[in-house]
Amino acid sequence: MANEKEIRTKIGSVKNTQKITKAMEMVAASKMRRTQETMKKALPYADKIRAVIGHIYKANPDYKHPFLEKRDVKTAGYIVVSSDRGLCGGLNVNMFRGLIAELKENKNNQVESKLCLVGAKAVQFFRSVDVDVVAAASHLGEEPQVEDLVGSIKTMLDEYIEGKIDQLFIVHNDFVNTMTQKPEIKTLLPIDPEDREEMQEHWDYIYEPDSKELLDYILMRYIESQVYRAVVENVACEMAAKMVAMKSATDNAGKLIDQLELDYNKARQAAITQEISEIVGGAAAV
Amino acid sequence: MGAIRVEIVSAEIAIFSGEASMVVAPGKDGDLGIAPKHTPLLTTLRPGEIELHKEGSEKEYIYVTGGILEVQPHMVTILADSATHSEELDEEAALQAKNQAEEALKGAEKKEDLEQAQAQLVEAAARYSAVKKLKGRK
Numbered sequence: 001m002a003n004e005k006e007i008r009t010k011i012g013s014v015k016n017t018q019k020i021t022k023a024m025e026m027v028a029a030s031k032m033r034r035t036q037e038t039m040k041k042a043l044p045y046a047d048k049i050r051a052v053i054g055h056i057y058k059a060n061p062d063y064k065h066p067f068l069e070k071r072d073v074k075t076a077g078y079i080v081v082s083s084d085r086g087l088c089g090g091l092n093v094n095m096f097r098g099l100i101a102e103l104k105e106n107k108n109n110q111v112e113s114k115l116c117l118v119g120a121k122a123v124q125f126f127r128s129v130d131v132d133v134v135a136a137a138s139h140l141g142e143e144p145q146v147e148d149l150v151g152s153i154k155t156m157l158d159e160y161i162e163g164k165i166d167q168l169f170i171v172h173n174d175f176v177n178t179m180t181q182k183p184e185i186k187t188l189l190p191i192d193p194e195d196r197e198e199m200q201e202h203w204d205y206i207y208e209p210d211s212k213e214l215l216d217y218i219l220m221r222y223i224e225s226q227v228y229r230a231v232v233e234n235v236a237c238e239m240a241a242k243m244v245a246m247k248s249a250t251d252n253a254g255k256l257i258d259q260l261e262l263d264y265n266k267a268r269q270a271a272i273t274q275e276i277s278e279i280v281g282g283a284a285a286v
Numbered sequence: 287m288g289a290i291r292v293e294i295v296s297a298e299i300a301i302f303s304g305e306a307s308m309v310v311a312p313g314k315d316g317d318l319g320i321a322p323k324h325t326p327l328l329t330t331l332r333p334g335e336i337e338l339h340k341e342g343s344e345k346e347y348i349y350v351t352g353g354i355l356e357v358q359p360h361m362v363t364i365l366a367d368s369a370t371h372s373e374e375l376d377e378e379a380a381l382q383a384k385n386q387a388e389e390a391l392k393g394a395e396k397k398e399d400l401e402q403a404q405a406q407l408v409e410a411a412a413r414y415s416a417v418k419k420l421k422g423r424k
Contacts, residue, residue, distance in 0.1 A: 041297075042297065044295040045295045045296065045297050045365060048293060052363055059326070204326070205328040206326065209315055217354070218328075218354055221365070
């Protein structure tokens, strides 16, 4: 059994660690509230533009935008949204694992894959994976701005327009609630609205100024808003996951301290008992 | 007179959701008045004021910096780049922004700078005139 002093030092160091994890937990909790609000604010715009795109899909413009047309998939593109920092449990790793499985399946089906990485963790992880990375953006901070994303998004969209990518996915964590975040792979392009039942008859918009310019603009905004939403949602996920991870780290440190204190008392008692028996033994000898 | 459903959202906030008897919006190629059962229409917006005619003769004004307008026979959706209730606009700030933009336009030499300054001026001027108009209405 370790001696008293050793155990005492260890308790001290675990306590210090516990203080740090506790502080990180509290920071993450307050940031989570803020990021959750940002996420909620981004929702109405993303939903409305999605509805408008749904209408456009049902309209019959003369101009067929490539974003609306299905192609045979030879190359798939993925926009991977991860966090910039670690210490958030299995949040990133779980997502990467799902994506790796998908990439493998693509390989088996003779489909190539190209990645666009958002967040430092994704950049780090995919450096050691044999895959084609086309664009990357990291260190967006806790309040990501659309402007920071536009460059990488444009790269992917250009590839799509040029036919180098036939399908575009976005990979991010879905914020279910504080305790649960679910990694998701969603199709961005080609746009395929789920409900195509109503309004099937032949109709079209009046376009001002003209359909090509408008559709280009709107579809661009749509993709931007969807990616932005995913990024904002992922930040909220990161904070929630970090809070939970740090909470369990704090709890574990507490358990460890309890056990160490028990050991410490045992060692102390053993030392006292030993001393007494030595004194008694010494007295008897005299 | 019927009513048409209006939804105005910007990237930051859902600013208006309700019914109106008519909507006047600053379309790219000119102002548009949209009454119920308007034919489907899609356009971009230039900076300016959206006028909502509500039940009675009540009117509501919302200032947008640009965006997209979609009209369906039963509803109007406005996806604004940024939106504010006109009453919340700050006259001094608007005037300042206008002056600044004018300065920038004078100083601009490169083509990109020039274009940016022009866009800024259009925005600032529209904002200023929205504030002025509001004052006149009061």
